[in-house]
Amino acid sequence: MKVISVPALHTWLDALAREKVLIAPKEEAGVLLYRRVGKAAEITFPGKDALRPVTPIKEAFFPSTERLLLIERLPAEETGGPRRIRMSESLPDEEQVIFGVRPCDASGLRVLDAAFLDQSPPDPYYKRRRERSTLIGLACPEMGPTCFCKSVGGGPDDANDVDLMLYEVEGGYAARPVSKKGTLLLEGVELIETKGDPPRSALMDPVPIPDMLAWPPHFQDTFWGQMAERCLSCRLCAYVCPTCRCFDVRDEALPGEDGRELYERVRCWDSCAGEPYRRIAGGHNPRAEKGQRLRNRFFCKFHYYPQQYGPAACTGCGRCIDVCPVNIDITEVLSHLVEG
């Protein structure tokens, strides 16, 4: 295997940070997050407790707030007639390199691709970012207590969805290019040829996953209402999930600049777990009860989404289990479906 030593890795990442936008895991106030870094020294390299950042990498492709359009209302004098609006959009044009992408994050992007890229028309913002990004993956030596990536078809050393995969070894990282982008990225990097193959990761006990078609018979189960009683209807589970992608769109006024009347159309993350999500004009809310919302959330992941787009919308990362304030546990839901 080809190994990149720790000093060589730092040199390489420093160079990347100069040429492009480098995003990597970084600890802030005791929380591990994916953040822009200016140099390798800012990165929090993996340790025993730092398995994966709290937020997923989807932020770099589908930001929590994004301007879709800039809208200007022109005064009558300028148009020589009735007032008109002028709209402009600016697509992102930065080249991104993301270091330390865990396999569960990378496979989340593949799930998002099914909705954002493989439909017609594709989402131009997501598409642009996807085209201009390179993913440097980092295999997990072992799975965490809440991880179940292997059970949903992924794995802690699964390299399918990154451009280049790194594995922790003595003195550095074994590097395995996966795509052309990954090979290109490694050009000129100092690599040491050593014997053997990159290490395989330690696995946890599997979690039983119900088949996609096993869900509809359970739609009326009292289980949903009972489990959801303790749900707070916050939106954490959706926001930390690598595959959740629902958003809200609104037109909002911008502070006026030099007398110009400016508005923007923004989209922001939203979640079906939130109470106002399904409220429709007139005030009716078909998912007013917490049980209905949670049922929707899990059905969407394992039934609706795969039916419509192909992949199941869960990568087994376990973030939702870690952050839920009241221990709503996706593996308990899956067990209920499997055991009936």
Place this chain on the structure above:
Amino acid sequence: MTASPGPSAAGLAAFEPKILGFLCTWCSYTGADLAGTARLHYPSNLRAVRVPCSGRVAPELILRAFDQGADGVLVLGCHIGECHYDNGNHRTAKRVPVLKALLSFAGLEPERLRLDWVSASEGERFARLVGEFTEALRLLGPCTWRASAPPLPASLTWVGIPPGADPAPGGAV
């Protein structure tokens, strides 16, 4: 996300604070009106917003004013005991100082938010208050509360073409 450096002496002289004023209809707004009819001079830095009662001034309004770039916010109501709605100004009297403490804790100089009482006949008092507040803000300098937003893109590409405009696509603004 850091606060900008303080203004220079030359900058201070040129700095005109933007003040948002909430004036209650029955007392302070009428008092301001009286200052006008009596031809009393007071700085034009104050942008007045008339409210039915100072008790209507919600803290969210004040927060928004600072977020939108106000250098100071002035809330003027009736004297205690003289409120047209009996006790609207009681709420203001209790709420504004609590809001001030919160904003100060979050990094806003407490002198930028001021609550005072002006009755309908106190045109002079109104003019004096506004003058004092403006000068105090001038000395404090521009407010650094608002976190800077990302700048607008340098060149914008039109989406679609408005009727009557140059049909060449992709014209820059």
Place this chain on the structure above:
Amino acid sequence: MSHTASIRAKARELLESGDVTCVIGYEVGPRGWTRPAFIENPEEVGRLVWNQACTHNLTTYLPGRLRPGKNKEPAKPVAVVVKACDSRAIQVLLAENQFTRDQVFVIGVVCPGILSGAERQAIPEDGPQDGAPLQARCRRCPERVPVVSDTLIGELVAPPTAIAEEDELSRLSGLNPEQRLAYWLEQFDRCLRCYACRQACPMCNCPTCLFERDDSLWLGMGTGLNEKRAFHLGRAYHLAGRCVGCDECERVCPMNIPISHLNRMLAKEVEAAFGYRAGLAPVPGPLVTVIDRGEGRP
């Protein structure tokens, strides 16, 4: 009898007699983590536990649970297990007419303090763990005994004599405005506007949060810094004189944002200005009342 056994016995009694339709308490899930439980069947009281991971403020479920029915009929009573801090929340909610006293059967527990992070670990039932750190709010807690209860589990104890100092609050108050501004902007930078803090709070129970309304647009819905800061400051302001200091808002935040500092700073301010501490009696806070004889202005 252990606390757990006492709670189970009381729950069974209440459910069997039909005095309450539900007992809101704590249970341990399959992963061994402690979490809220809603017991409606007397046969299931065995799920209820009491341990030092019972961090959740269960009163947050009361306004929703006790909302009048579709035909305006009042909700049937429930029982709720509360610690001292939670019990004060009940008084605040009563003062705000969220429900009536007869709709809640309060199972108060004399609380020795909750262990930091324990709700996401498997910990032994009952009995304190040696050396395990208490949550900051527990170290600061001036009382162990709930201020309102229909039944009290545990022996009455005197209030703690040594309470932890508000070191961080003092430190922040000692900074100059520019430093404080930078500090808070740095903290709010990590915020996702997930609203977990708001949802965990018993006092945040507006049907539609002011900061989420899409008709009046008090605040943009995005995650710009100004908006995030305005949300947190606005929420803290709305809790002035109402927050009981359970600090659940801070516990649920995945980004370690020190939200509780804002609430506690304001609680101190309200206490200094009005001599009022939230939840000691079911009376409204000073910010919603008129100036009375005996109640001053700051």
